[in-house]
Amino acid sequence: MFVPALILQVGLPNVGKYTLFNMLTKIAIPAENFPFCTVEPNEARDIEFMERKIEDLEKRMKRGNDKQLKIELECCQMVKAFLEEGKDVRLGDWKAADIEIINTFQLLNAKSVVYLV
Known part of the structure; x- marks a missing residue:
């Protein structure tokens, strides 16, 4: 199971x-603690x-x-293909061995989504 951490933040300044x-x-x-501290958004480059x-x-x-390196390389290539298609890694149908490898990468779009309202 993936650890929650993908965050899409929408809201008023200073909240x-x-x-x-x-x-x-x-x-x-x-x-x-002032409006518009982050003019440029912070992005990851998965x-x-x-x-x-x-x-x-x-x-x-x-x-x-x-x-083991061959297995990890194949997994990385599948993840890269997934990302290039614009899909979130967490939505893939991964084997248990793949999930263990993917978890070591700490990819944001491989983690569960948590919505806070």
Whole structure:
């Protein structure tokens, strides 16, 4: 099971959106006590990360023939394909072994969605 952390924040200024985000994700995004502190939105880059991970795994596989690296590489390629199609990873039909690998990446769109109203 994936851990909840995907957050789409919509709301008035200074109501605690980034404070809540920082608390749930343990990331230090600036959260100042004045309007429009964050003019530029903060974004994650879940495809760029996967491309770097795939490159790293391919390099490591050239050095040796590790079966676990091959499984991880195949999983990474499936996740990347999912992301390129614009789908959330959490909606995929993953095997238990895939889920274990995906959980190590801490992808936001692989986590459950929590709506706070």
